[in-house]
Amino acid sequence: xxxxxxxxxxxxxxxxxxxxxxxxxxxxxxxxxxxxxxxxxxxxxxxxxxxxxxxxxxxxxxxxxxxxxxxxxxxxxxxxxxxxxxxxxxxxxxxxxxxxxxxxxxxxxxxxxxxx
Numbered sequence: 001x002x003x004x005x006x007x008x009x010x011x012x013x014x015x016x017x018x019x020x021x022x023x024x025x026x027x028x029x030x031x032x033x034x035x036x037x038x039x040x041x042x043x044x045x046x047x048x049x050x051x052x053x054x055x056x057x058x059x060x061x062x063x064x065x066x067x068x069x070x071x072x073x074x075x076x077x078x079x080x081x082x083x084x085x086x087x088x089x090x091x092x093x094x095x096x097x098x099x100x101x102x103x104x105x106x107x108x109x110x111x112x113x114x115x116x
Contacts, residue, residue: 041076048104049075049076049077051104052078053073055103055104056073056075056098056099057073059101059102060073060099063094063098065094066086066091066094068086068091070086071085071095071112072084075105078104078106079105079106080102080105080108080109081108081111082109082110082111083112084112084113085112086113086114086115087114087115088114091112092114095110096112
Protein backbone atom coordinates (compact mmCIF):
# COMPACT_ATOMS: atom_id res chain seq x y z
CA UNK A 1 0.00 0.00 0.00
CA UNK A 2 2.85 2.35 0.75
CA UNK A 3 4.15 1.91 -2.75
CA UNK A 4 0.78 2.89 -4.31
CA UNK A 5 0.53 6.21 -2.41
CA UNK A 6 4.09 7.15 -3.39
CA UNK A 7 3.24 6.52 -7.03
CA UNK A 8 0.15 8.74 -6.72
CA UNK A 9 2.09 11.63 -5.15
CA UNK A 10 4.99 11.51 -7.63
CA UNK A 11 3.08 13.01 -10.62
CA UNK A 12 1.83 15.84 -8.40
CA UNK A 13 5.38 16.73 -7.41
CA UNK A 14 6.49 16.69 -11.03
CA UNK A 15 3.53 18.90 -12.03
CA UNK A 16 4.28 21.37 -9.22
CA UNK A 17 7.94 21.51 -10.27
CA UNK A 18 6.98 22.16 -13.89
CA UNK A 19 4.59 24.94 -12.88
CA UNK A 20 7.22 26.62 -10.69
CA UNK A 21 9.88 26.48 -13.38
CA UNK A 22 7.41 27.69 -16.00
CA UNK A 23 6.33 30.66 -13.88
CA UNK A 24 9.89 31.81 -13.17
CA UNK A 25 10.45 33.65 -16.50
CA UNK A 26 7.05 35.31 -16.19
CA UNK A 27 7.74 36.58 -12.68
CA UNK A 28 11.26 37.76 -13.48
CA UNK A 29 10.03 39.37 -16.70
CA UNK A 30 7.37 41.36 -14.90
CA UNK A 31 9.68 42.61 -12.18
CA UNK A 32 12.52 43.23 -14.62
CA UNK A 33 10.65 45.81 -16.68
CA UNK A 34 9.33 47.94 -13.85
CA UNK A 35 12.58 49.56 -12.83
CA UNK A 36 14.47 52.18 -14.75
CA UNK A 37 17.89 53.68 -14.40
CA UNK A 38 19.58 56.84 -15.58
CA UNK A 39 20.22 55.33 -19.00
CA UNK A 40 17.09 53.19 -19.36
CA UNK A 41 13.40 53.84 -18.98
CA UNK A 42 10.87 51.71 -17.23
CA UNK A 43 7.78 50.77 -19.19
CA UNK A 44 5.77 53.47 -17.41
CA UNK A 45 8.39 56.13 -18.13
CA UNK A 46 8.46 55.14 -21.79
CA UNK A 47 4.68 55.53 -22.04
CA UNK A 48 4.76 58.86 -20.18
CA UNK A 49 7.54 60.18 -22.42
CA UNK A 50 5.72 59.09 -25.55
CA UNK A 51 2.62 60.93 -24.33
CA UNK A 52 4.67 64.07 -23.57
CA UNK A 53 6.23 63.99 -27.03
CA UNK A 54 2.77 63.82 -28.56
CA UNK A 55 1.53 66.71 -26.40
CA UNK A 56 4.49 68.91 -27.32
CA UNK A 57 4.12 68.14 -31.03
CA UNK A 58 0.42 68.95 -30.79
CA UNK A 59 1.13 72.24 -29.00
CA UNK A 60 3.64 73.20 -31.68
CA UNK A 61 1.13 72.34 -34.38
CA UNK A 62 -1.57 74.44 -32.69
CA UNK A 63 0.56 77.59 -32.68
CA UNK A 64 -1.06 80.09 -35.05
CA UNK A 65 1.94 82.38 -35.30
CA UNK A 66 4.42 79.88 -36.75
CA UNK A 67 4.48 76.39 -38.22
CA UNK A 68 7.19 74.13 -36.86
CA UNK A 69 7.36 71.34 -39.43
CA UNK A 70 11.15 71.16 -39.24
CA UNK A 71 11.32 70.77 -35.44
CA UNK A 72 11.87 67.30 -33.97
CA UNK A 73 10.73 66.39 -30.46
CA UNK A 74 12.27 63.62 -28.33
CA UNK A 75 11.48 63.04 -24.66
CA UNK A 76 13.47 61.06 -22.09
CA UNK A 77 12.37 60.93 -18.45
CA UNK A 78 10.33 64.13 -18.77
CA UNK A 79 13.10 66.13 -20.46
CA UNK A 80 12.09 67.33 -23.91
CA UNK A 81 14.83 67.77 -26.49
CA UNK A 82 14.02 69.98 -29.45
CA UNK A 83 16.09 69.85 -32.64
CA UNK A 84 15.68 70.87 -36.24
CA UNK A 85 15.47 74.22 -37.99
CA UNK A 86 13.55 77.50 -37.76
CA UNK A 87 13.87 80.80 -39.62
CA UNK A 88 14.42 83.27 -36.76
CA UNK A 89 15.67 83.51 -33.18
CA UNK A 90 12.12 84.50 -32.14
CA UNK A 91 10.85 81.19 -33.51
CA UNK A 92 13.55 79.31 -31.62
CA UNK A 93 12.58 81.02 -28.36
CA UNK A 94 8.89 80.42 -29.00
CA UNK A 95 9.44 76.70 -29.67
CA UNK A 96 11.14 76.37 -26.27
CA UNK A 97 8.43 78.39 -24.51
CA UNK A 98 5.64 76.31 -26.02
CA UNK A 99 7.34 73.07 -24.96
CA UNK A 100 7.93 74.34 -21.38
CA UNK A 101 4.23 75.14 -20.96
CA UNK A 102 3.12 71.58 -21.73
CA UNK A 103 1.94 69.85 -18.56
CA UNK A 104 4.38 67.17 -17.39
CA UNK A 105 7.51 68.60 -19.02
CA UNK A 106 10.35 68.73 -16.46
CA UNK A 107 12.91 70.53 -18.61
CA UNK A 108 13.53 71.56 -22.22
CA UNK A 109 16.78 71.32 -24.15
CA UNK A 110 16.35 73.67 -27.09
CA UNK A 111 18.85 72.53 -29.72
CA UNK A 112 16.95 74.09 -32.62
CA UNK A 113 19.16 75.72 -35.25
CA UNK A 114 18.34 78.99 -36.97
CA UNK A 115 18.54 78.81 -40.78
CA UNK A 116 20.86 81.35 -42.36
